[in-house]
Amino acid sequence: FSSEAVIRVDELDATIELMLYTDQSYSKAYSSSPTIELRDKVYVEVTVTEPADFFLVRINECWATQSSQPRTAEGLVHTLLMNGCVNDQTVVFLNGSTGQPGRNGDSSTVRYSFDMFRFTSTPHDLYLHCTVQLCEPDDHVSCTPNCKSIAKREAVRADPALGLLSYGPIRIEMPDGAQSSVLMTVVLPVAAVWTVGFFLIILITMAKAGSRRLAQTEEH
Template sequence: MIPYRDAEFSDPFTGCVDVELNRLIFLEVRVDGVDGCQFASVIDSCWATPVNDPQSSLHWALIDDECPSPNDDTVEILQNGVTASSRFSFRTFTFTADSPKVYLHCRIHLCLLTNNTCSSQCSPGPHRRVGRSLDFHDTAFISIGPMVWYKRKN
């Protein structure tokens, strides 16, 4: 999982990831070592926690069931299930004023690219995901953090 400063995914963060609060941040989830013509990475879910524990009871959903969480209208899935790289963006936030640290966790899987059926069509409403390939391979969990969001000093 690679955080970027820009929508073109050309300026990755190196070292500490510190971003002004309420700014867009761009994430790429890339699977290396697979044939990108045969397999696509698919983000099933992503969520944020204030501690380095993906099972934390305090969490915020960003992506659910391969689609942006209905509770966060800042999430935009830019690419998912098309190539070996999936991309999304969201506005930075904090859980509490005392803790500017945020950890991101994602559950992903590989999908065999047959008949171009790895990408989901997200639509509004409770049944958001429409269609998905059954060519599902190798689920993994990945995490990144801490990322630090700060308020601009005037």
């Protein structure tokens, strides 16, 4: 289960693939539409499969939508990467299968992870979209984004070797704790209302009984 795009660079067709993996070892990719638990790590890989180990690949943008259409104006949108830099603070670039920090645009494969989230409105399933750029093998300087430089981060790169990859749907599974908290959020206020109401009834009953006794005492 993956997404592919073909980018033409100097009369050469390059195939780029986007896949999601089950863990940070990147040894097992999802074979069908994945279901991932809320707040679990999502492991993303973008790689040039053909020609292998030749072009450098840089992810310019990645964003999640409720729709399979990447540029739709409908529904909610959450941006993970912008101009090659982290926009979601849970995003971490990874290096190979070691799980160590990596860099964007430094090789023919880019890997990163982010924490699974959930859109506040339905549908809760999401689609992942990424725009990617290919660079010449010796173009490490311009292909690697300098996210500490505001001027460079905001600059628009006019490189024609661009492609769009879309992946999904990615389904969200709510953990047992989250479901329990939702249930408690509903049950506890209701229980509190019933408890307060019960004590009010007792107080009213006691007050009425006291009034009757007082009235009887005055009559005698």
